[in-house]
Amino acid sequence: MAYQISDDCIACGACADGCPVGAISEGDGKYVIDADACVDCGACEGTCPVGAPKQA
């Protein structure tokens, strides 16, 4: 299962820079993960200052 970003996201962009497959992009007020591109590496979960990315 892919990771998903919760509404806790403060749109800092740190996770997008660290995603190895470029699956994270800026959405409407928060960042979003393309579930088809995500390879479940967990890097975004470790990078996020507010713990918004969670394994779905």
Ligand code: SF4
């Ligand atoms: Fe990108 Fe890995 Fe996060 Fe998936 S789990 S969005 S591949 S950093």
Ligand code: SF4
């Ligand atoms: Fe949102 Fe966390 Fe990504 Fe920053 S690192 S854009 S707070 S999910």
